[in-house]
Amino acid sequence: MSHFPPEYLASNSSQKPNYARVFLTFARNSLVRDMTFRSNFIIETITSLSWMFMNLGFYLLIFSYTDVIGVATGWTQYEFFVFFATVAIVNSLVQTFFMPNAQEFSELIRTGNLDFALLKPIDTQFLISLQKVNWSGLGNTGFAILLLLFSLWHLSRHEADFVLHPLQILLYPLYVFCGIIILYSLMIALSATSVWLGRNQSLYNFWFYITNFSRYPMEIYSGPVGDPRRWIGESLRTFFSYVIPVLLAVNVPARILAKPMAPDNLSLALYAVIGTILSFILSRMIFYRALRGYRSASS
Amino acid sequence: MxxxxxxxxxxxxxxxxxxxxxxxxxxxxxxxxxxxxxxxxxxxxxxxxxxxxxxxxxxxxxxxxxxxxxxxxxxxxxxxxxxxxxxxxxxxxxxxxxxxxxxxxxxxxxxxxxxxxxxxxxxxxxxxxxxxxxxxxxxxxxxxxxxxxxxxxxxxxxxxxxxxxxxxxxxxxxxxxxxxxxxxxxxxxxxxxxxxxxxxxxxxxxxxxxxxxxxxxxxxxxxxxxxxxxxxxxxxxxxxxxxxxDRFSTHKVITLQFADHGLPHDINRFGEVIEEQAPRLKIRVAKQTVTDSLAAILQLHPVEDVSVEDPPLEQVIAEIFTSVKQESDSTGKRAISKI
Known part of the structure; x- marks a missing residue:
């Protein structure tokens, strides 16, 4: 093909962007920006870490009253700390990679600056969802991983029947990833609604209310057998497991480490994969439908 | 292409x-x-x-x-x-x-x-x-x-x-x-x-x-x-x-510089005076009468310098904008003309 002038080849190359490298550039640019505003970065890291410590103190306090959450659920203190560490890992990663972007998305729609994102020869959802990285969120991730390791060490030392199988260690990050995707899909779909709702109103804040349910072991929704209020918990559990699967985001990876032998784990684990894929596909459909309704603010 | x-x-x-x-x-x-x-x-x-x-x-x-x-x-x-x-x-x-x-x-x-x-x-x-x-x-x-x-x-x-x-x-x-x-x-x-x-x-x-x-x-x-x-x-x-x-401007602008320091008073019969700064004067004259008006002025008054220009483009465009708007306001329809 040497008869083509080089200029022709350069301007018409249909090469796709290398998404990994684009993401690295986003991450790098965000880091440069975060380091420019140094004190802001430090304050954000400290405030989110203190949120972790306060929660940890709160749960320690609860376990000073009881040894286990619920009768025969198996959630004693260190198993619960595995769960809590997983909550923190999943949430801090969502906060680091997706939250600033989902927040900005409705702002982009309102100001009309979404225009530029639509011009770029790259997947628009990728561009919108990942262009900023909030590096200060990783402080929590680091602390949560330490807490996880400590709790696992404690369990293996003090509980005779606690053994970690390599498969569990392999599956854990996979399901953490699934959890992140589930929470992200819900988040981006909710913030996309501002295309229809107009101005800076969106259902984005609803994400925080819904995901609150994902922060506790699903056993607490079951309630004691025979209690007339049991249906409330059961309907919450079913709804947030199968319709909006936020309950699976933390419960599945945490159970894989802390309660691998529980009988319903296999079906939950299977459904978590399906739920992740379905959530992501649905979020893409909502996202692209929203883009079609975009009107672009006049300049 | x-x-x-x-x-x-x-x-x-x-x-x-x-x-x-x-x-x-x-x-x-x-x-x-x-x-x-x-x-x-x-x-x-x-x-x-x-x-x-x-x-x-x-x-x-x-x-x-x-x-x-x-x-x-x-x-x-x-x-x-x-x-x-x-x-x-x-x-x-x-x-x-x-x-x-x-x-x-x-x-x-x-x-x-x-x-x-x-x-x-x-x-x-x-x-x-x-x-x-x-x-x-x-x-x-x-x-x-x-x-x-x-x-x-x-x-x-x-x-x-x-x-x-x-x-x-x-x-x-x-x-x-x-x-x-x-x-x-x-x-x-x-x-x-x-x-x-x-x-x-x-x-x-x-x-x-x-x-x-x-x-x-x-x-x-x-x-x-x-x-x-x-x-x-x-x-x-x-x-x-x-x-x-050519198409939209109906007038030209004539700038006159008079030899004596006063300004003649009868100049507005040739066109609208748009600027007066003795001894200079600017008038707006309909396109088709430019030559006749100019000849008449030069005969009547001692003129030192003269120039004939198209009106500034801004002005022409502004006139187009307003005339189209008026037309569409009065007829309720849009005026479309193409060259």
Whole structure:
């Protein structure tokens, strides 16, 4: 093909962007920006870490009253700390990679600056969802991983029947990833609604209310057998497991480490994969439908 | 070769009409009143490769909407458009690699970072070969003389400097079609002039197709041979700058400098006096009577110097805008005329 002038080849190359490298550039640019505003970065890291410590103190306090959450659920203190560490890992990663972007998305729609994102020869959802990285969120991730390791060490030392199988260690990050995707899909779909709702109103804040349910072991929704209020918990559990699967985001990876032998784990684990894929596909459909309704603010 | 083809392009918006006052706002919760705004009302246009076309029109005429439609940012209500063979609002990557949009009122560079970091990001997104990237960036930076500013956060740049950076970012991937929406808005005369020079040079060098909207007639005179005038969402004129003057200006401006220091009093019978600064006088004379009036004045008064000019383009364009508006207001229809 040497008869083509080089200029022709350069301007018409249909090469796709290398998404990994684009993401690295986003991450790098965000880091440069975060380091420019140094004190802001430090304050954000400290405030989110203190949120972790306060929660940890709160749960320690609860376990000073009881040894286990619920009768025969198996959630004693260190198993619960595995769960809590997983909550923190999943949430801090969502906060680091997706939250600033989902927040900005409705702002982009309102100001009309979404225009530029639509011009770029790259997947628009990728561009919108990942262009900023909030590096200060990783402080929590680091602390949560330490807490996880400590709790696992404690369990293996003090509980005779606690053994970690390599498969569990392999599956854990996979399901953490699934959890992140589930929470992200819900988040981006909710913030996309501002295309229809107009101005800076969106259902984005609803994400925080819904995901609150994902922060506790699903056993607490079951309630004691025979209690007339049991249906409330059961309907919450079913709804947030199968319709909006936020309950699976933390419960599945945490159970894989802390309660691998529980009988319903296999079906939950299977459904978590399906739920992740379905959530992501649905979020893409909502996202692209929203883009079609975009009107672009006049300049 | 035809680069842009637009046929019967329309875009209407439904806008919620908010009534004044709290009580009306409550009523608005249940029963909403909408107004349909027709931003673009049937535009036909064909632009060849290498043309530099200006879109002129008052605010709200539909210029920006047309550029947004052609960039695929929004979809039309009806009609069709093809740019480089692509339907813009399908947002195909093959199309998006080949054009760029620059808006004077919006910025796409990372606000807190130096422009060079945004350029690198563009390199990754458009996947520009490193050697080509460096060559193009350096060429553009040289032409716009912003080499020293590359490392400065964008928020610390002046408006003119920022606009230059926006242009570089938009041109790094060598677009074949460039849409410019008021690129010189708010700039001082020097910065405007720099950007005009750059655009003119770059367009001739690369033979790219450019559509420009601007309110500065100087931009248009410096850059574009072809002018499309849009008012109320329709094209009212499509032709050269010279045609506008010939066709729409009914008057010429005669400047007279008298030999004695007083000004004659009977001069207003030849035309409307528009400026009086003894011993100079400017009058507006109907085109067909220019020669007769001039001969008569020269015979009657001692004139030292004389010049006959077309009225300033701004004025002609303003007259077109108002006359079209009046026409459409009185008949309820749109006046469309084409040369």
């Amino acid at each position: 035809e680069t842009i083809r637009i046929e019967g392009l329309r875009k209407t918006y439904k806008i919620y009409q908010k009534q004044e006052g709290l009580r009306a706002s409550f009523r608005g919760l249940f029963r909403r009143r909408y107004r349909v705004v027709e931003a673009v009302r049937g535009i036909d246009l064909s632009v060849d490769q290498g043309e530099f076309v200006a879109f002129l029109g008052p605010n709200g005429a539909g210029k920006t909407t047309t550029l947004k439609l052609l960039s695929g940012v929004i979809s039309p209500s009806s009609g069709s458009a093809r740019v480089l063979g692509h339907v813009p609002w399908r947002r195909e990557n093959a199309y998006r690699r080949r054009f760029a949009l620059v808006m004077g009122q919006k910025n796409q560079l990372w606000w807190d970072l130096p422009a060079q970091e945004s350029f690198r990001l563009h390199q990754q997104i458009y996947r520009i070969e490193p050697a080509a990237f460096v060559a193009r960036r350096d060429e553009l930076v040289d032409l716009l003389e912003v080499g020293k500013l590359l490392g400065q956060p964008v928020r610390e740049l002046s408006l003119g400097e920022r606009m230059k950076m926006e242009l570089i970012a938009a041109l790094l991937h060598s677009p074949e079609v460039l849409f410019l929406d008021e690129p010189t808005i708010g700039l001082d005369v020097v910065a405007q002039h720099n950007i005009q020079n750059f655009l003119s040079y770059y367009q001739k060098l690369k033979k790219i197709t450019i559509l420009l909207t601007s309110h500065y007639m100087k931009d248009v005179i410096a850059l574009c041979k072809r002018v499309v005038i849009v008012t109320d969402g329709v094209i009212v004129h499509d032709g050269s700058l010279k045609e506008i003057i």
